[in-house]
Amino acid sequence: MENGKDKELLELKEVTIRFAGDSGDGMQLTGSQFSDNTAWVGNDLNTLPDYPAEIRAPAGTIYGVSGFQLHFSSDDIHTPGDQPDVLVAMNPAALKKNLSELKSGGMIIVNSDSFDAKNLSLANYSSNPLEDGSLKGFQVFQVPITSMTSRALEGIKLTPKEVARTKNFFALGLMYWLFNRPLDTTINWIHQKFAKKPEYVQANERALKAGYDFGDNTEIFTSRFAVSPANLPAGVYRNISGNEATALGFLTASIKSGLPLFLGSYPITPASEILQYLSEYKNFGVKTFQAEDEIAGITTAIGASFAGNLAITNTSGPGLSLKSEALGLAIMTELPLVVIDVQRGGPSTGLPTKTEQADLLQAAFGRNGEAPLCVLAARTPSHCFDMALESARIALKFMTPVILLTDGYIANGSEPWKLPKMDELPEIPVKFVTDSEGYYPYNRNENLVRPWAIPGTPNLEHRIGGLEKSNIYGNVSYDPENHDQMIRIRKQKIQNIQNDIPDLEIEGDLDAEVLVAGWGGTYGAIKEAVTKARAKGYKIAQVHFNYICPFPKNTGDVLKRYKKVLIPEINLGQLAYMIRSEFLIDVIQYNLVRGLPLRVSGILDKILEVAGGNNGK
Amino acid sequence: MESKTEVKEFNYTAKDFASDQDVRWCPGCGDYSILAQVQRTFPEIINKPKENIVWVSGIGCSSRFPYYMNTYGFHGIHGRATAIATGVKVANPNLDVWVATGDGDLLSIGGNHFIHTCRKNVDIKIILFNNRIYGLTKGQYSPTSLKGQVTKTTPYGSVDYPFNPPKLALGAEATFIARSIDRNAKHLQEMIKRAGLHKGTAFLEVFQNCNIFNDGAFDLLTDKETKDDHVIELKHGEPLVFGKNKDKGIRLEGFNPVIVDLTTGHYSVNDLWIHDEFDPSPARASIIMSFDERADFPTPIGIFRQIFKETCDEGITRQINEVKKKKGEGDLKQVLYSGNIWEVK
Numbered sequence: 001m002e003n004g005k006d007k008e009l010l011e012l013k014e015v016t017i018r019f020a021g022d023s024g025d026g027m028q029l030t031g032s033q034f035s036d037n038t039a040w041v042g043n044d045l046n047t048l049p050d051y052p053a054e055i056r057a058p059a060g061t062i063y064g065v066s067g068f069q070l071h072f073s074s075d076d077i078h079t080p081g082d083q084p085d086v087l088v089a090m091n092p093a094a095l096k097k098n099l100s101e102l103k104s105g106g107m108i109i110v111n112s113d114s115f116d117a118k119n120l121s122l123a124n125y126s127s128n129p130l131e132d133g134s135l136k137g138f139q140v141f142q143v144p145i146t147s148m149t150s151r152a153l154e155g156i157k158l159t160p161k162e163v164a165r166t167k168n169f170f171a172l173g174l175m176y177w178l179f180n181r182p183l184d185t186t187i188n189w190i191h192q193k194f195a196k197k198p199e200y201v202q203a204n205e206r207a208l209k210a211g212y213d214f215g216d217n218t219e220i221f222t223s224r225f226a227v228s229p230a231n232l233p234a235g236v237y238r239n240i241s242g243n244e245a246t247a248l249g250f251l252t253a254s255i256k257s258g259l260p261l262f263l264g265s266y267p268i269t270p271a272s273e274i275l276q277y278l279s280e281y282k283n284f285g286v287k288t289f290q291a292e293d294e295i296a297g298i299t300t301a302i303g304a305s306f307a308g309n310l311a312i313t314n315t316s317g318p319g320l321s322l323k324s325e326a327l328g329l330a331i332m333t334e335l336p337l338v339v340i341d342v343q344r345g346g347p348s349t350g351l352p353t354k355t356e357q358a359d360l361l362q363a364a365f366g367r368n369g370e371a372p373l374c375v376l377a378a379r380t381p382s383h384c385f386d387m388a389l390e391s392a393r394i395a396l397k398f399m400t401p402v403i404l405l406t407d408g409y410i411a412n413g414s415e416p417w418k419l420p421k422m423d424e425l426p427e428i429p430v431k432f433v434t435d436s437e438g439y440y441p442y443n444r445n446e447n448l449v450r451p452w453a454i455p456g457t458p459n460l461e462h463r464i465g466g467l468e469k470s471n472i473y474g475n476v477s478y479d480p481e482n483h484d485q486m487i488r489i490r491k492q493k494i495q496n497i498q499n500d501i502p503d504l505e506i507e508g509d510l511d512a513e514v515l516v517a518g519w520g521g522t523y524g525a526i527k528e529a530v531t532k533a534r535a536k537g538y539k540i541a542q543v544h545f546n547y548i549c550p551f552p553k554n555t556g557d558v559l560k561r562y563k564k565v566l567i568p569e570i571n572l573g574q575l576a577y578m579i580r581s582e583f584l585i586d587v588i589q590y591n592l593v594r595g596l597p598l599r600v601s602g603i604l605d606k607i608l609e610v611a612g613g614n615n616g617k
Numbered sequence: 618m619e620s621k622t623e624v625k626e627f628n629y630t631a632k633d634f635a636s637d638q639d640v641r642w643c644p645g646c647g648d649y650s651i652l653a654q655v656q657r658t659f660p661e662i663i664n665k666p667k668e669n670i671v672w673v674s675g676i677g678c679s680s681r682f683p684y685y686m687n688t689y690g691f692h693g694i695h696g697r698a699t700a701i702a703t704g705v706k707v708a709n710p711n712l713d714v715w716v717a718t719g720d721g722d723l724l725s726i727g728g729n730h731f732i733h734t735c736r737k738n739v740d741i742k743i744i745l746f747n748n749r750i751y752g753l754t755k756g757q758y759s760p761t762s763l764k765g766q767v768t769k770t771t772p773y774g775s776v777d778y779p780f781n782p783p784k785l786a787l788g789a790e791a792t793f794i795a796r797s798i799d800r801n802a803k804h805l806q807e808m809i810k811r812a813g814l815h816k817g818t819a820f821l822e823v824f825q826n827c828n829i830f831n832d833g834a835f836d837l838l839t840d841k842e843t844k845d846d847h848v849i850e851l852k853h854g855e856p857l858v859f860g861k862n863k864d865k866g867i868r869l870e871g872f873n874p875v876i877v878d879l880t881t882g883h884y885s886v887n888d889l890w891i892h893d894e895f896d897p898s899p900a901r902a903s904i905i906m907s908f909d910e911r912a913d914f915p916t917p918i919g920i921f922r923q924i925f926k927e928t929c930d931e932g933i934t935r936q937i938n939e940v941k942k943k944k945g946e947g948d949l950k951q952v953l954y955s956g957n958i959w960e961v962k
Contacts, residue, residue, distance in 0.1 A: 036956070036957050037957075039957065039959070040957045040959050042959060042961065185957050188957075229961075232961045233961065234961050234962055235960070235961055236954065236958055236959070236960050236961075237958060237959055237960070237961060238954070238955075238956050238957060238958045238959075239956070239957065248952065248953060251949070251952065252949060252953075255949050260708070262704065262707065262708050264704060281947060281952070282936055282937045282940035282941070283937070283940045283941045283943075283944045283945065283946060283947040284946075284947030284949075285937055285941075285947070287707055287708070287933055287937075289703075289704070289707055289933075291700065291733075292700075292729050292730060292732075292733035293729060295697060295700065295730075296697070296700040296703075296729075296730055296733070299693065299694075299697040299700040299701045299704065299730075300700050300701070300703050300704035300707070301704060302693075302701055302704060303673070303691070303700070303701040303702060303703060303704025303705040303706075303707075303708065304704040304705065304707065304708035305704075305708075306671075306691055306701075306704075306705060307671075307704070307705045307708035307709040307712065308708065308709065309708040309709075311704070311708070325694055326694060326697065328694075329693065329694050333691075419953055419954060419958070420953070422949070422950050422953075454709075455668065455669065455670075455671045455689040455705070455709065455712050456668055456669055456709060456711060456712060457668055458666060458668045459668070460668070461667070461668055461687055461688050461689050461690075462689065462690070463636070463683050463684050463686075463689075463690035463691070463692065464690070464691060464692070465674075465683070465684075465690075465691060465692025465693065466676075466692060466693065466694050467692060475638065476638075476684065
């Protein structure tokens with residue numbers, strides 16, 4: 001395909017695009033195709049799928065609008081971008097819902113065919129914004145996407161509905177043209193996806209090319225844009241979402257530990273994809289068990305752990321609540337188990353498809369009795385892979401449940417992932433007890449970890465359960481002193497994990513006055529805000545917690561080194577609460593709980609406010 | 618009726634299955650009998666080393682059972698025994714997994730797990746200790762307590778209808794459904810054997826007397842004077858006969874079971890309903906299960922129905938093998954390095 005000959009090619013450093021349309025318009029697909037393509041051409045990128053909980057809300061309505069934002073750059077980036085530069089709006093509702101977020105002077109590409117009386121009224125427009133001058137100040141490009149698509153598909157045997165469904169590929173093709181992209185990644189995908197339906201292959205491919213050619217051949221666009229490949233560290237890359245990275249992390253942990261992987265799971269947004277991905281890997285012997293409910297998800301996993309599998313269960317906040325009692329059982333029986341909580345907006349059903357960080361206290365403390373366990377958090381989509389491996393390693397080494405916190409944003413969002421070399425993957429040694437000499441169920445090693453003897457091992461028959469057991473021997477015990485001792489042992493065992501995890505790493509200025517501390521999916525936004533503040537001449541340090549229960553060993557020392565500690569979180573201050581109570585230092589909070597990732601600009605403003613005038617400069 | 622037992626390679630005795638823990642049920646509790654019959658029966662049905670046996674339980678008096686068996690044991694949390702057992706079995710299909718549970722544990726808080734275990738035909742053996750009362754919490758009514766039953770939480774009598782556990786199991790497609798009585802040691806042993814030899818979800822309800830909170834609940838079925846007229850023992854291939862002098866029989870007329878007198882000369886045993894344990898249709902089993910809901914009908918014990926179909930773990934293993942055959946043994950590098958990958962030099 002020839003590049004637009006007479007059109008100017010403008011070089012940009014970074015661009016943020018938002019695709020928006022009806023829930024049924026395929027915006028998530030369009031966005032993820034554009035992301036894969038962006039990764040493939042070598043840009044750094046970060047994405048934010050943002051869709052309603054309703055699968056197909058009434059077409060044309062504002063609450064049915066589904067969006068996908070992606071930010072790509074020739075530079076190192078960490079967020080999906082605060083505000084889009086380009087908005088692709090497939091209908092009036094999509095325009096209405098997203099216009100206020102668009103940068104002033106930004107580009108709007110609309111499907112002009114959809115701006116009819118009915119859709120305008122569904123979107124609560126009293127006059128057509130394409131005609132009434134209300135879009136002044138933006139560059140508006142009206143493209144008759146629906147009609148151009150059906151013209152392109154003439155002669156293919158499809159129903160009008162099926163034809164209409166391919167219009168997102170037209171839009172995608174046009175965006176590929178606009179950003180000077182090859183079509184190969186998407187054409188390959190279409191061929192794979194619809195291998196059994198040749199008419200779909202033909203239709204989608206033709207729509208894609210028609211969109212591309214439209215940009216090339218019409219006079220509407222006078223220039224196109226190019227973003228050079230980012231200067232990423234050498235290596236082999238792929239684009240990855242957090243949920244897929246999590247699934248791959250546990251698959252890898254299974255191979256590295258030599259234990260079969262068992263996933264007990266109940267579908268829940270936004271965690272279900274982990275079950276979907278892992279159910280593909282049957283040829284690795286992975287056993288995925290879709291249980292009748294969240295409780296069966298975790299209790300089947302506990303049974304599988306007792307039997308010697310690497311057992312995990314995945315869920316989101318409401319499911320974690322349901323699993324609480326069983327988590328206590330895993331703590332009491334001291335069995336390895338990983339619970340992945342892909343956090344979403346709460347409480348209750350809350351905002352199922354939106355992101356939040358408000359399950360931290362539930363993860364750390366939400367059980368009856370003194371019930372300590374290990375809590376880890378992943379910071380970016382690809383980091384989910386590392387933390388999945390790490391949570392499995394800790395669970396197996398310390399015979400404990402581990403909660404791995406991710407969130408809707410990093411679970412669905414994606415970024416380029418530098419693939420690990422196979423020989424660099426960590427080994428996860430596991431040893432079952434086989435010798436009955438000196439075996440007792442609650443005997444302990446130097447880390448206070450009890451031995452793992454699995455059914456099928458001769459002469460090691462033993463009974464465990466939720467009732468308090470005598471230390472070492474493991475018989476049911478109501479002895480007051482024993483209970484006190486066991487409570488302390490369980491606590492100390494979790495504390496001992498501190499000796500097995502890396503110290504907090506300080507980024508930015510070691511000698512700053514202000515330290516910005518975070519955890520989980522806010523990493524990217526905090527990092528960009530800190531980078532921007534430092535570029536303005538402020539001295540700012542940053543730490544980000546991968547390990548929260550227990551905190552890394554040097555946490556107290558690091559926190560106390562700084563005069564001011566600022567903690568941005570998508571909750572009302574849960575890490576702040578834990579830090580205050582554990583380290584007796586005050587912290588400054590920055591909290592916004594909108595169901596969306598924190599914006600760089602908001603954090604930056606807060607950093608500057610905290611640093612104060614010239615303070616820290 | 619004698620079941621075929623496999624050739625015994627392992628000379629276990631009942632003692633081999635007793636743990637070193639003191640049994641702490643109330644003196645006179647029906648649970649003792651169930652434990653004794655299990656320990657007596659196991660040497661006859663266990664055809665693998667005993668380290669491959671796992672007992673799982675939930676919460677309640679019956680759920681202390683695993684502590685008293687010298688096998689692997691897991692005392693779970695309330696209602697979740699069948700789910701935990703499912704995890705054990707799926708994780709390692711070589712294990713023989715048994716569940717000890719009660720009417721509250723299995724049918725109230727654990728009802729959901731129970732029906733789905735049956736539906737999936739998970740190869741575990743479930744022994745329901747049904748005493749129609751909450752014993753461990755000291756006497757509240759349970760989902761099998763009778764309508765009108767006076768308990769601590771139903772001082773004016775229960776207004777709820779009870780579950781008929783075999784019917785629930787049948788509706789949920791359990792592949793082996795049987796009932797026995799704690800005091801009928803010989804019958805109970807036979808039922809435990811048959812459950813143990815079944816491949817698939819085996820559900821065995823045992824009427825168990827709680828002599829503290831619901832004493833005498835099954836007296837009619839166990840007292841010498843009354844039991845023959847109130848219990849009918851189901852035997853495969855044999856007519857439905859009961860009564861002290863084997864003088865009563867049951868015929869099936871249309872969908873209706875009818876009690877007939879065998880002494881009047883109108884009917885002989887040849888006119889009676891012949892029990893077929895392996896009946897592919899669940900309809901007749903369902904009618905038998907409803908006997909005790911009809912006036913004057915005896916309570917059936919024995920095997921209501923047994924069918925065979927792929928078990929949950931067999932299905933999982935089969936699929937793993939099929940996918941391996943189709944896609945080849947999993948290659949981690951291939952999976953990690955898949956999709957649109959690119960190299961930065």
